[in-house]
Amino acid sequence: MKHPVVIGWTSALLLLAACRPSMEEAVVTSPGGQTRVQVRIQDGRPTYRVVWNGEEVVTDSELGFDLTDGPYFTEPVELTHLSFNNRSETWEQPWGEQREIGNRYREMKLRFTGGRHLTITFRVFEDGVGFRYSFPAALDSFAIAAERTRFHLPDSARAWWIAAYQNDRFEYLFNQTDLSAVGDTVHTPFTVRLASGTHLSIHEAALTDFPSATLVVPAGSTDVGIDLVPWSNGIKAYVQAPFHTPWRTIRLAADAKGLLHNYIDLNLNEPSKLGDAEWVRPGKYVGIWWAMHLGTHSWASGPTHGATTAETKRYIDFAAANGLQGVLVEGWNPGWDGQWFGGGTRFIFNQTHPDFDISEVTRYAREKGVYLIGHHETGGDTRNYEAQLDSAMAFYARHGVPVVKTGYVAHRLDGTEWHHGQYGVRHYRLVTETAAKYRIAVNIHEPIKDTGIRRTWPNEVSREGARGQEFNAWSGDGGNPVDHVAILPFTRLLAGPMDYTPGIFDLMLEAKAGPNPDRNRIHGTLARELSLYVIIHSPVQMAADLPEHYEGQPAFAFIRDVPADWETSLALEGEIGQFVTIARQDRNSEDWYVGTLSVEPRTAVVPLDFLEAGQPYQATLYRDGDRADWRTRPFDLEIETRVVQAGDTLRIPVAPGGGAAVRMVRMTMQ
Numbered sequence: 001m002k003h004p005v006v007i008g009w010t011s012a013l014l015l016l017a018a019c020r021p022s023m024e025e026a027v028v029t030s031p032g033g034q035t036r037v038q039v040r041i042q043d044g045r046p047t048y049r050v051v052w053n054g055e056e057v058v059t060d061s062e063l064g065f066d067l068t069d070g071p072y073f074t075e076p077v078e079l080t081h082l083s084f085n086n087r088s089e090t091w092e093q094p095w096g097e098q099r100e101i102g103n104r105y106r107e108m109k110l111r112f113t114g115g116r117h118l119t120i121t122f123r124v125f126e127d128g129v130g131f132r133y134s135f136p137a138a139l140d141s142f143a144i145a146a147e148r149t150r151f152h153l154p155d156s157a158r159a160w161w162i163a164a165y166q167n168d169r170f171e172y173l174f175n176q177t178d179l180s181a182v183g184d185t186v187h188t189p190f191t192v193r194l195a196s197g198t199h200l201s202i203h204e205a206a207l208t209d210f211p212s213a214t215l216v217v218p219a220g221s222t223d224v225g226i227d228l229v230p231w232s233n234g235i236k237a238y239v240q241a242p243f244h245t246p247w248r249t250i251r252l253a254a255d256a257k258g259l260l261h262n263y264i265d266l267n268l269n270e271p272s273k274l275g276d277a278e279w280v281r282p283g284k285y286v287g288i289w290w291a292m293h294l295g296t297h298s299w300a301s302g303p304t305h306g307a308t309t310a311e312t313k314r315y316i317d318f319a320a321a322n323g324l325q326g327v328l329v330e331g332w333n334p335g336w337d338g339q340w341f342g343g344g345t346r347f348i349f350n351q352t353h354p355d356f357d358i359s360e361v362t363r364y365a366r367e368k369g370v371y372l373i374g375h376h377e378t379g380g381d382t383r384n385y386e387a388q389l390d391s392a393m394a395f396y397a398r399h400g401v402p403v404v405k406t407g408y409v410a411h412r413l414d415g416t417e418w419h420h421g422q423y424g425v426r427h428y429r430l431v432t433e434t435a436a437k438y439r440i441a442v443n444i445h446e447p448i449k450d451t452g453i454r455r456t457w458p459n460e461v462s463r464e465g466a467r468g469q470e471f472n473a474w475s476g477d478g479g480n481p482v483d484h485v486a487i488l489p490f491t492r493l494l495a496g497p498m499d500y501t502p503g504i505f506d507l508m509l510e511a512k513a514g515p516n517p518d519r520n521r522i523h524g525t526l527a528r529e530l531s532l533y534v535i536i537h538s539p540v541q542m543a544a545d546l547p548e549h550y551e552g553q554p555a556f557a558f559i560r561d562v563p564a565d566w567e568t569s570l571a572l573e574g575e576i577g578q579f580v581t582i583a584r585q586d587r588n589s590e591d592w593y594v595g596t597l598s599v600e601p602r603t604a605v606v607p608l609d610f611l612e613a614g615q616p617y618q619a620t621l622y623r624d625g626d627r628a629d630w631r632t633r634p635f636d637l638e639i640e641t642r643v644v645q646a647g648d649t650l651r652i653p654v655a656p657g658g659g660a661a662v663r664m665v666r667m668t669m670q
């Protein structure tokens with residue numbers, strides 16, 4: 001039995017409301033005093049700075065916008081109204097990495113007049129800051145030419161980043177450089193380690209009807225600015241006031257793993273519009289998917305067509321026999337036959353290829369206690385998709401399909417718009433909202449980035465938004481190198497769940513018929529593939545390999561057992577790009593799971609303080625064998641069981657490019 005969650009306001013009290021001719025400075029600290037934000041107005045121009053644990057982490061930095069009809073808020077302004085507020089509450093996620101989330105902050109609202117007035121709200125948490133701009137109704141409708149917000153960071157720092165404005169969206173390998181050597185426009189979350197050891201990550205929360213913020217880091221500088229992703233005509237955003245921008249957020253932590261215990265982005269989103277969304281069911285799935293990436297089957301119709309009735313039933317049988325809930329089917333509908341780029345895609349979302357009988361496969365799935373996971377590849381042709389969206393979701397709802405994976409394989413949406421501009425943000429939200437009407441969850445590939453919207457729309461369950469497993473099958477540039485999954489937890493995964501699609505057991509891709517057989521492989525050990533089920537959270541979690549590769553494999557027991565929904569999550573160890581260890585408790589039992597992975601050989605040290613005191617647990621360790629090495633002996637895996645309890649420490653040897661997964665089942669005492 002879990003304790004019931006207590007949700008309440010301990011204080012929602014207006015501390016001070018000031019209305020004076022003009023003020024030069026305003027200060028707000030977090031409830032515990034760890035974080036301090038100071039806004040100063042010099043020569044009529046406001047700047048903000050952030051001090052964390054006595055360290056200045058953001059030096060006086062600019063605020064404001066340029067509208068298309070002239071500067072806004074960059075001409076002299078006066079701070080005339082100031083008010084403060086406090087909040088302390090606990091709320092519950094319907095699914096996720098953490099059931100109960102604490103939300104404690106102090107808020108400062110600043111109203112500026114002179115020129116055209118504007119309100120800026122800061123929310124200051126112990127572990128970060130969020131701020132947003134509110135445009136008054138009097139502005140009516142207007143267009144934004146540029147956002148002026150900056151984050152002036154300390155001079156000496158390291159940064160992990162991927163460049164924005166690329167054809168393959170977020171699907172790039174992370175660079176690690178000095179902050180002053182970035183010299184590029186980068187995506188968020190943007191993770192930085194200061195010379196002091198303090199880690200921070202700049203991102204945004206509640207991205208709604210506005211372009212994504214990317215960050216410009218000029219060469220030779222650490223004064224980071226926001227660059228809003230434009231429409232194809234160069235305009236950044238069309239706004240109808242009154243309007244709040246998304247929150248600009250800065251997470252702060254004493255070390256790398258501290259960045260993972262941070263919920264400010266979720267806290268800055270609105271509560272659920274779907275109530276407790278009990279119809280959104282976390283689960284694991286297999287799919288007619290990897291075979292296409294290996295090239296042995298095709299999305300296109302024809303002799304190697306993957307999505308046939310018979311093949312789907314084979315996957316359904318496998319899922320049912322192994323307690324997996326879903327079966328994804330890609331390439332089931334007409335409209336596109338094998339050519340990814342070049343336009344001309346006209347998918348039809350309510351008709352199937354003749355060899356795929358959806359009524360029969362969904363009937364069969366129901367009989368076996370499994371559901372079908374639908375797929376809407378759009379080819380980036382959003383106009384075609386939007387025109388059919390309602391009927392496409394209705395079609396799946398009629399067939400009892402509760403989750404749809406969407407896809408936008410294209411360099412630009414409809415040939416012209418960035419996926420992450422305001423056009424894309426609007427489109428992706430329309431899909432989430434339409435799916436919700438039909439009680440369908442969405443798992444978005446080639447997505448808009450996650451900004452905590454899952455709190456408001458809990459049917460937006462997962463997404464891609466980084467180089468996933470598929471790059472190991474065909475990328476031709478060496479796949480995902482051995483440190484890729486050691487970087488993701490501290491960068492992309494800070495934004496939210498990822499459908500990485502772990503669990504490839506055929507590590508050397510012997511089933512692959514395509515080119516470059518020697519370069520395409522998984523860059524890690526078998527035990528590491530298992531560790532990803534704990535390290536990479538996704539409420540829809542794939543067992544990505546072909547069923548035949550799991551048959552007779554003792555290691556598959558871990559994939560059968562591991563949950564996709566968690567009561568709590570603890571980051572225990574980590575250095576960006578080197579190693580990470582995470583423990584999570586199952587939401588539906590008292591059992592605990594640990595995942596660890598590393599690039600270099602090491603011993604993961606896991607004190608089991610989180611287990612219930614005085615209570616034995618049966619631990620099963622899936623770890624690298626003594627001679628395992630991702631390059632030479634990736635399949636070398638040991639399965640060990642022992643009884644453990646709170647007070648014990650697990651010391652788990654991890655091979656080069658290796659990992660481990662541990663299941664700890666609470667034993668019932670007589």
Ligand code: NOJ
Nearest residue numbers: 330377407409445446464
């Ligand atoms: C790219 C996605 O990442 C992948 O999962 C999917 O199979 C293809 N697009 C086809 O939609």
